[in-house]
Amino acid sequence: MTKTMLPFLVACVFAAFAAAIALAFAGAASPAAAAHIGFAAGIMPLIFGAMMHFVPVLTRGRPPQARVQVIPPAMLGAGLVAAAAFLLPGFFQIGIRIAVLAGLTFALAMAVWMVRCARAALGAPHPCLRWYLAAVGCLILALLAVLAMEFLPDHRPALRLFHLHLNTLGFIGLTALGTLTVLLPTAAGQPDPDAAGRLRRDLPLAVAGVLLTAAGAAWWPPLAYAGLVLLFLPVALLGTAWVVRFPRAMLRVHGAAPSLALALAGLLALLFLSALHAQRRLAGGDAVFGFLLAFLLPLVSGAASQLLPLWLKPGAQTDWHRAARETLGRFAVLRGLTFVAAGWLVAAGWPPGAWLALAGLAAFVAQALRIAARR
Numbered sequence: 001m002t003k004t005m006l007p008f009l010v011a012c013v014f015a016a017f018a019a020a021i022a023l024a025f026a027g028a029a030s031p032a033a034a035a036h037i038g039f040a041a042g043i044m045p046l047i048f049g050a051m052m053h054f055v056p057v058l059t060r061g062r063p064p065q066a067r068v069q070v071i072p073p074a075m076l077g078a079g080l081v082a083a084a085a086f087l088l089p090g091f092f093q094i095g096i097r098i099a100v101l102a103g104l105t106f107a108l109a110m111a112v113w114m115v116r117c118a119r120a121a122l123g124a125p126h127p128c129l130r131w132y133l134a135a136v137g138c139l140i141l142a143l144l145a146v147l148a149m150e151f152l153p154d155h156r157p158a159l160r161l162f163h164l165h166l167n168t169l170g171f172i173g174l175t176a177l178g179t180l181t182v183l184l185p186t187a188a189g190q191p192d193p194d195a196a197g198r199l200r201r202d203l204p205l206a207v208a209g210v211l212l213t214a215a216g217a218a219w220w221p222p223l224a225y226a227g228l229v230l231l232f233l234p235v236a237l238l239g240t241a242w243v244v245r246f247p248r249a250m251l252r253v254h255g256a257a258p259s260l261a262l263a264l265a266g267l268l269a270l271l272f273l274s275a276l277h278a279q280r281r282l283a284g285g286d287a288v289f290g291f292l293l294a295f296l297l298p299l300v301s302g303a304a305s306q307l308l309p310l311w312l313k314p315g316a317q318t319d320w321h322r323a324a325r326e327t328l329g330r331f332a333v334l335r336g337l338t339f340v341a342a343g344w345l346v347a348a349g350w351p352p353g354a355w356l357a358l359a360g361l362a363a364f365v366a367q368a369l370r371i372a373a374r375r
């Protein structure tokens, strides 16, 4: 993969998150436009880029060929068109059609490439690969739901809910849980011998949880509660395993580990809160924004603290990499706490809480610019 692609996609995510938060505050973007700036143009392409980095590691295979490497930038294109469609009402219908067709094509291409890598693997691929396949499967289903909106206009509100839950909990959630299980032990500098077994065991629970939650939110709410319980289990089991195995690393003030642990805590609390929004005690839009702040920001900043040095300078690990990780991880716990607190406040119905996240975001961007300048 070209050296600049992953750092570029990380920069795009932070620019997209900052733009989404600022535009939503200024009233210049609808909640749907803000969601697609942050999620479709920001996080979706980065997820594809990160998967492309991890899949050869999980399958002990070769790096992707040049034609496979176009997938993450192509997803960025699809996401930007989707965001533009929500920002420009005259472009909505055609923009959504283009974005859906492009998104579906490249998501399918990604799934095919992952299956090929799994087949060519020396020995059994790491079970995290199945989480990635399930995540891409959720994105494909979510995009098919958008396509179905054209043909079933009466079902549009239900299909919208199906689409948004499959994307947030399924596409982003499953990718994140698979990656966190592998990444936290690396960040803590200590192996987790149970990780592969847990990933293998918990995937059916997580996938069933996502599908029941999405279908329940769309068509029959009692089903969503059953889905929530199923989804809660793997998240809580992962958290419990970490508390037992990595208590010191998670409680450090600096480094990637506390940020990743906070992301999981953020997700766990949001799952609790989501039961309240399912009962209409909290607004659903606030829950989506809370998800971005309390889960995605600590997750992406924690993962980037660990991975960005490697992505900026691939190859042998040097003193520069160690120093860069130190800079990115400095006071990570404070940064992570601002994100989680902001997300909880917003999800609980107090939007100005998002300013806290902008402060944390500014701190991380300053740290990232410092290491990029020292390169």
Ligand code: HEM
Binding pocket: 031, 032, 035, 036, 039, 040, 044, 078, 079, 082, 096, 099, 100, 103, 146, 160, 163, 164, 167, 168, 171, 172, 285, 288
């Ligand atoms: C090519 C990519 C995408 C397209 C074309 C697309 C399209 C759409 C459409 C047409 C709607 C319904 C809007 C309405 O109510 O009329 C929608 C809603 C939504 N989508 Fe997407 N989407 C895409 C990707 C994503 C991704 C990756 C995520 C999250 C990870 C996401 C999250 C949402 C959310 C949260 C809503 C509800 C927004 C609201 O009404 O407040 N979408 N999307």
